[in-house]
Amino acid sequence: MGWPQRLDAALSARHEQGRYRQRTVSGQADGRSLQVDGCDYLNFSANDYLGLSHHPAIVRAWQQGADRYGVGAGGSAHITGYRQPQAELEAELADWLGYPRALLFISGFAANQATIHALAGKHDRILADKLSHASLLEAASLSPATLRRFQHNRPDSLATLLAGDCAGETLVVTEGVFSMDGDRAPLAALHQLAQAHGGWLLVDDAHGIGTCGAQGRGSCQQQGVRPELLIVTFGKAFGVSGAALLCDEATADYLLQFARHLIYSTAMPPAQVCALQAALACVQQGDERRQRLRQNIARFRAGAAGLRGRLAASDSAIQPLLSGDDAAAMTLAARLRQQGCWVSAIRPPTVPPGTARLRITLSAAHLPDDIDHLLEVLHAADRE
Secondary structure: OOHHHHHHHHHHHHHHOOOOOOOOOEEEEOOOEEEEOOEEEEEOOOOOOOOOOOOHHHHHHHHHHHHHHOOOOOOEOOOOOOOHHHHHHHHHHHHHHOOOEEEEEOOHHHHHHHHHHHHOOOOOEEEEEOOOOHHHHHHHHHOOOEEEEEOOOOHHHHHHHHOOOOOOOEEEEEEOEOOOOOOEOOHHHHHHHHHHOOOEEEEEOOOOOOOOOHHHOOHHHHOOOOOOEEEEEOOOOOOOOOEEEEEOHHHHHHHHHHOHHHHHOEOOOHHHHHHHHHHHHHHHOOHHHHHHHHHHHHHHHHHOOOOOOOEOOOOOOEEEEEEEOHHHHHHHHHHHHHOOEEOEEEOOOOOOOOOEEEEEEOOOOOOHHHHHHHHHHHHHHHHO
């Protein structure tokens, strides 16, 4: 079989499974609304949890940064791409989250990959929650370490794996808020177990940072946990993009020497960093937005209580409505779009087989009437 035949076979199989992915070209989009093919929709698929993606102060900071520094970094951070804004933002993040150091990455995917690839050795083991993000599991599986997965949010399952022998070091990996289920990891129990076996805990808090905890410091602060490795991303509640790793001095110095994503990638543009500094200020002062988000979540969950028990147990902005069947999820998503609500259908391999769902995401930007309209459409579709 040649390359064309291999590709055709894989694409045909994806079509036959009903799991063929297609991108949608959208126009104007924010945490509340979306425009596609000239039609306006209420947007329940964005990760813009605090509605900051169009905040005037953040937009203006990016524009001013571009005027001053240009639109690119001009090179790796190890060459000429590390400027004053990057150094300032790293210091601000470290101080805000209570760590000695912070390192910026161009994306959360890159931060997860870089950290695990640089740290994991041949005799080490990585024990990851089985529903951890693809970037975490892929990095672990491609590393020379042994990857074992524990049952989702089950400290007892982790304890069983930790009881096994390990010639090297142990890294426990989880998310703060899980991206597809919206539930929260029991971080204190996981950290206690990791420490008891001389291991470290890595928490990817992409969906927790900004939305919970004092000043939006995220899942770890909310649960009173300080993991050895904390990864936060800026494409969700911050409304921008990029990521940072929070760690101690020695780990930061080590990664600057051995993390290939840091060494060989073009650095984050200074103009973007200026926008992130403005976004950080908005997040820190965002208690009112977080309160609106909590109110929207409570309103949705109260109104969705009768949807035949298919709503997952989540108190976060991510509200999965399980269908199980791939085709049913696609049909329901299409029905919602006919009624002006844009919701994404999530199917395997993004989620395990038999757990296809609508991934409904809420924002502080949504109005009560927006939530009520979504609920009306969902209940009408459920009756039919």
